Amino acid sequence: MIKRWFKEFKNLGNEEIEKIPDEERREFLKIGLIITGVFAGGSLLSVVSKVAEGLATPEELKNNYPYKPHYSMVFKIDLCIDCERCVEACNLTNQVPDYGWRTMILERYSSKAVDQKRIFLPILCNHCNHPPCVIACPTKATIKDSQTGIVKMVSYKCIGCKTCMTACPYNARYFNEERHAVDKCDFCWEKRLSKGITPTACVEACPAGVRIFGDLSDPLSEVYRLVHQLGKPVWVLKPETGAKPNVFYTIS
Amino acid sequence: MKKIIKILIFLSFLLGFSGLAYLQERSEEGLVIPNEEIGAPEIVYNKPVKGVLFSHKYHVGELGLSCESCHPKLFEMQALKAQENPDFNMNALYQGKYCGACHDGKMAFASNTKCATCHIGVKGLKRLEKEMKTGKK
Numbered sequence: 001m002i003k004r005w006f007k008e009f010k011n012l013g014n015e016e017i018e019k020i021p022d023e024e025r026r027e028f029l030k031i032g033l034i035i036t037g038v039f040a041g042g043s044l045l046s047v048v049s050k051v052a053e054g055l056a057t058p059e060e061l062k063n064n065y066p067y068k069p070h071y072s073m074v075f076k077i078d079l080c081i082d083c084e085r086c087v088e089a090c091n092l093t094n095q096v097p098d099y100g101w102r103t104m105i106l107e108r109y110s111s112k113a114v115d116q117k118r119i120f121l122p123i124l125c126n127h128c129n130h131p132p133c134v135i136a137c138p139t140k141a142t143i144k145d146s147q148t149g150i151v152k153m154v155s156y157k158c159i160g161c162k163t164c165m166t167a168c169p170y171n172a173r174y175f176n177e178e179r180h181a182v183d184k185c186d187f188c189w190e191k192r193l194s195k196g197i198t199p200t201a202c203v204e205a206c207p208a209g210v211r212i213f214g215d216l217s218d219p220l221s222e223v224y225r226l227v228h229q230l231g232k233p234v235w236v237l238k239p240e241t242g243a244k245p246n247v248f249y250t251i252s
Numbered sequence: 253m254k255k256i257i258k259i260l261i262f263l264s265f266l267l268g269f270s271g272l273a274y275l276q277e278r279s280e281e282g283l284v285i286p287n288e289e290i291g292a293p294e295i296v297y298n299k300p301v302k303g304v305l306f307s308h309k310y311h312v313g314e315l316g317l318s319c320e321s322c323h324p325k326l327f328e329m330q331a332l333k334a335q336e337n338p339d340f341n342m343n344a345l346y347q348g349k350y351c352g353a354c355h356d357g358k359m360a361f362a363s364n365t366k367c368a369t370c371h372i373g374v375k376g377l378k379r380l381e382k383e384m385k386t387g388k389k
Contacts, residue, residue: 078367078368079367080367080368081301081303081367081368081371081373082303082368082371082372082373082374082375082376083301083302083303083371083373083374084302084373084374085301105373105374105375107373107375115366116366116368116369117369118368118369118372119368120368120373120375207300207301208367
């Protein structure tokens with residue numbers, strides 16, 4: 001299973017939007033979304049969503065966020081250069097083995113594209129408000145933290161059934177052989193945030209200002225400002241799953 | 253006679269290993285892919301960040317730029333030399349140094365745009381490394 005996914009991620013060739021079946025397109029159009037890109041063998045789509053629509057006052061919006069702090073990450077993807085310092089920092093901080101990943105960079109390349117032919121897409125756990133992985137886990141080994149909204153692992157409870165890996169819309173989980181448990185991004189909760197160190201290791205390591213981390217329930221935070229502005233498109237990956245991700249994408 | 257052969261074998265082993273070590277070191281630093289047609293290589297910088305491609309094949313072969321438009325004023329004729337300078341970074345480019353002499357938004361696309369064009373990243377680097385090893389395109 002791991003191998004298959006890994007292969008999928010490694011085979012990121014030239015993927016064209018045209019390859020998406022018509023029905024799938026229509027399904028998206030029905031809910032007012034347009035497919036803007038395809039990654040990882042079609043298993044990840046980027047879609048223009050309506051995050052910014054229905055803008056309310058900051059006061060009203062604040063009440064929409066159930067967690068405090070409501071941790072969130074925003075990516076300015078046009079700035080990503082795939083130097084992978086984020087991946088290196090993450091692996092080092094969280095002792096991720098070389099067959100695993102907590103964050104990774106996907107690539108989309110099209111020789112037929114006008115002008116720029118390549119774009120990189122960083123991904124990690126989306127710390128969804130309705131996390132399918134948490135719902136799927138039979139042993140409560142993966143939980144949604146009721147304070148911060150971070151989706152965490154309770155390793156000792158994990159029986160390695162990998163149901164969560166199948167359930168995750170973002171392929172953000174891998175099985176850690178050494179720990180005999182599934183492992184995933186916890187926004188560096190264990191290694192940094194819980195010790196009062198911010199931001200996450202990947203954000204700190206990024207030399208290009210791609211990753212912005214913060215509290216989405218704080219109208220003064222940069223993540224709040226980026227997600228609630230209208231001037232630039234803001235989107236999430238796979239909005240149709242209804243998982244309500246807390247990782248957003250925009251451009252610089 | 254036997255002794256000489258033994259010494260020769262030993263020496264060739266030594267050379268072989270140091271050659272390998274040298275290659276690996278270079279690959280950490282960056283890539284230099286010879287191109288006989290143009291007479292100047294494709295270069296991938298790894299410092300300060302991994303995976304920045306400069307292509308003679310494109311700049312000389314396709315665009316037809318003369319050697320003098322870059323050599324020796326902007327770049328020495330020695331691959332990966334520029335990345336030894338502490339100022340080989342985006343700020344210098346924005347100030348019109350190195351690639352920024354042309355990539356200023358007038359002569360060629362500006363250095364603060366289309367990041368993933370010069371930057372082929374770790375993925376691009378690995379692809380080229382593989383092509384180089386297997387010898388195919």
